[in-house]
Amino acid sequence: xxxxxLEKPGVPLQLLKKPDPIPGPGQVLVKISACGVCRxxxxxxxxxxxxxxxxxxxxxxIVGRVAGLGEGVDHFKLGExxxxxxxxxxxxxxxxxxSGTENLCDEPGFTGYxxxxxxxxxxxxxxxxxxxISADYPDAELAxxxxxxxxxxxxxxxxxxxxxxxxxxxxxxxxxxVTQVARYQNREVYAFTSPGDRAAQxxxxxMGAIWAGDSDRAPPDELDAAIIFAPVGSLVPxxxxxxxxxxxxxCGGIHMSDIPGFPYQLRWGERVLRSxxxxxxxxxxxxxxxxxxxxxxxxxxxxxxxxxxxxxxxxRSGNLTGAAVLIP
Ligand SMILES: [Zn+2]
Ligand SMILES: [Zn+2]
Numbered sequence: 154x155x156x157x158x159l160e161k162p163g164v165p166l167q168l169l170k171k172p173d174p175i176p177g178p179g180q181v182l183v184k185i186s187a188c189g190v191c192r193x194x195x196x197x198x199x200x201x202x203x204x205x206x207x208x209x210x211x212x213x214x215i216v217g218r219v220a221g222l223g224e225g226v227d228h229f230k231l232g233e234x235x236x237x238x239x240x241x242x243x244x245x246x247x248x249x250x251x252s253g254t255e256n257l258c259d260e261p262g263f264t265g266y267x268x269x270x271x272x273x274x275x276x277x278x279x280x281x282x283x284x285x286i287s288a289d290y291p292d293a294e295l296a297x298x299x300x301x302x303x304x305x306x307x308x309x310x311x312x313x314x315x316x317x318x319x320x321x322x323x324x325x326x327x328x329x330x331v332t333q334v335a336r337y338q339n340r341e342v343y344a345f346t347s348p349g350d351r352a353a354q355x356x357x358x359x360m361g362a363i364w365a366g367d368s369d370r371a372p373p374d375e376l377d378a379a380i381i382f383a384p385v386g387s388l389v390p391x392x393x394x395x396x397x398x399x400x401x402x403x404c405g406g407i408h409m410s411d412i413p414g415f416p417y418q419l420r421w422g423e424r425v426l427r428s429x430x431x432x433x434x435x436x437x438x439x440x441x442x443x444x445x446x447x448x449x450x451x452x453x454x455x456x457x458x459x460x461x462x463x464x465x466x467x468x469r470s471g472n473l474t475g476a477a478v479l480i481p
Pocket of ligand 2: 191192193194213239300301
């Protein structure tokens, strides 16, 4: 197999060649055809997230085909297309697992963080956490569905059904998918980007936002809710300022810079501030069923597997419109 591997945070990924993995009991062997590059990968590579398994193969937006079945796996066929997401294992015993919130499991394993991921041409995964993908799309366009789509969808579901006007802060891979879902649900999207980022603002309007502007500006209308995808803590008070009484602000990223102090007045009026952590398998089933009906179109930029460092740098510097996808 070929893989781009992280030896330790802060240094570039290295190309590694080694024998193919063998699927253990309950696992599938998956020949990878595409793997999306998520901002969380950047946080792993840069050392923003604690205690990754090292060395680690990053990547948790994996699309590929089943190339081998471990003992006891009978619900996949050889050659079947599957997706492998961020949630790679759960304990199945803790109170969260038992109450339908496995995304909060006390002992989870995350793909590309504790479990080797998709910056490779082949991988093994726990079959219980893989999903068949039958939607008629090219593999590379499906890759961003596996995290940007799933976590974005979970974030959108947290704003409540009655929220018609939604602000989205940070317009990248997740935002461009969420905007399409929100439009499908007859909601209005107001997109906020880094001040002066006209390219991102035009992209947002193209994806169906009814307004796009700088994140330091107030929206033209009072919002019912806001979702923050950019890892920038100062956007929290800005978003709270933009939502109405009783409105919801959802932080959709796994990592954020510190949130500055702000007057209690911004929380007053029963405004809710919450985060979204990880995903459940039910989120994945729901989103994979919904996405082709929208139908979601993903804007991608393809990179060769060996160019993973270039893809990460493009994401870091904001030089991407849409989502980077590695092709082995
Ligand atoms: Zn658990
Ligand atoms: Zn992700």
